[in-house]
Amino acid sequence: MEKTAMIQTAQEMVESFVDLPxxxxxxxxxxxxxxxxxxxxxxxxxxxxxxxxxxxxxxxxxxxxxxxxxxxxxxxxxxxxxxxxxxxxxxxxxxxxxxxxxxRDGIFDIKSFWEHSFGVGVVAKIIAQRVRYPDTEKAYLVGIVHDIGEVFLSYYKQDTFRLLLDSVKGLPFRLGEKEVEFFGTSHNEVGYCLARKWNFPKDYCEAIALHHAPGEAMLDPTLCAIVNLADLFCSVCQLDYGGSSWVSFNLAEEPAWSILKGFAPHLADLDVERFCYELEDRVPEIQELVQSIFQGIGAK
Incomplete structure (x- = not known):
């Protein structure tokens, strides 16, 4: 399905709800x-x-x-x-x-969502520092909000989302692809439309829309690549609220890593395996952060 059509579908979906936060x-x-x-x-x-x-x-x-x-x-x-x-x-x-x-706990548990979102924000900031991206704060903020479209679908489209998850029980799947099948759009386009509605800067909107496809970015492919890698890393480290989507991750082989190496040639000398271990060491403190700050969120 063409990107323009998916954005149009997402826009109509977002505009159809009057109680948007x-x-x-x-x-x-x-x-x-x-x-x-x-x-x-x-x-x-x-x-x-x-x-x-x-x-x-x-x-x-x-x-x-x-x-x-x-x-x-x-x-x-x-x-x-x-x-x-x-x-x-x-x-x-x-x-x-x-x-x-x-x-607004929908199909996904909101506390798990925040663990993933904060994880991506923190890891994006660490990656941004390592590649000497000029605005590490921006990488952190975009990392936190990259999946806002997922919350929208999980909360406002619960019945369809439940059908989607029931259809893939026990099977490997890519959530974005299944969303297009069930909704005619995905959380990427929905998040992009929400970000525009909230008057986010254009590069924030782009990163939200393309955090799974940084190679398509025009405004700031480096930012998109940073968020993409942070998202993948957190998903394989069990900071993943979906819990059952199929994810593979080898940092050195990811297209986003090639984008970052083009931006920061010094990465050629980076010990990738050791860097991944450094990132893994931050997972417990991310979980503690969510536990201490967002007490009560997602409580049943």
Whole structure:
């Protein structure tokens, strides 16, 4: 099926639901405020404190294994000082997505979804650092939201999604291909349409649409390749909310790795096997991060 037709189908699907979530206003205002030149730390702290749920999540996240403070941080202002403005944007953006999907447990368990999404975000950031991609924060954020289309299908199209999963029980399958068969589109196109609706930057939208096909990217193939590899890695490390889709992974043989080597020639000297072991070492802390921050999400 042609990509244009799948995007049209996804667009019609997204527009057909009037109760689609929106990014919480406080988080959006925090992100906008951080983009202003000369913004004061107290302004950002006051804005975050205006939303006690957001403030509590920021505190929990800054004390997680991912950020590793030497001593427990108990105030938003201290968190801002410790992390710096760039990381606070990460936290505000992340927490906004937690609020969007809280209570929206569909066919997939939402806690497992967050483990995968955070895993992809963290691993994407590590890969971005290793290849010297200029905006590691962007790689992290896109990694977190790359599968938003999956949540939409899992929540808003539960009956059809259940039929899809029933049809492949015990069989190897690629989820995107089965989605096209059952929906006429896939989570890639649905996520792309959602990202446009939320006014995400164009390179974010592209990476969401093409995280399984980075070779088709025109705006930022390096970003798409980073997210693609992070997604594959997390899937084979059991940070995979689907649980039964077929995935194979050999970093050195992936098309996305070739894209990254074209961007960063120094990767030719990288010990790929050792790098994969380094990434595997981060899996437990990703799981602990989700457990500590998103308490109650996905609880039955």
């Amino acid at each position: 929106t990014i919480p206003q406080v988080a959006t205002r925090v992100i906008e405020l951080l983009d202003r030149p000369g913004v004061e730390l107290d302004e950002v702290a006051d804005m975050i404190l205006a939303d006690q749920v957001l403030a509590a999540r920021v505190i929990r996240m800054v004390n997680s294994p991912i950020y590793r403070p030497a001593h427990e941080i108990k105030s938003v202002k201290r968190a801002l000082i410790y992390l710096g403005f760039r990381h606070i944007r990460e936290l505000a953006f992340t927490c906004s997505f937690v609020d969007i999907f809280q209570g």
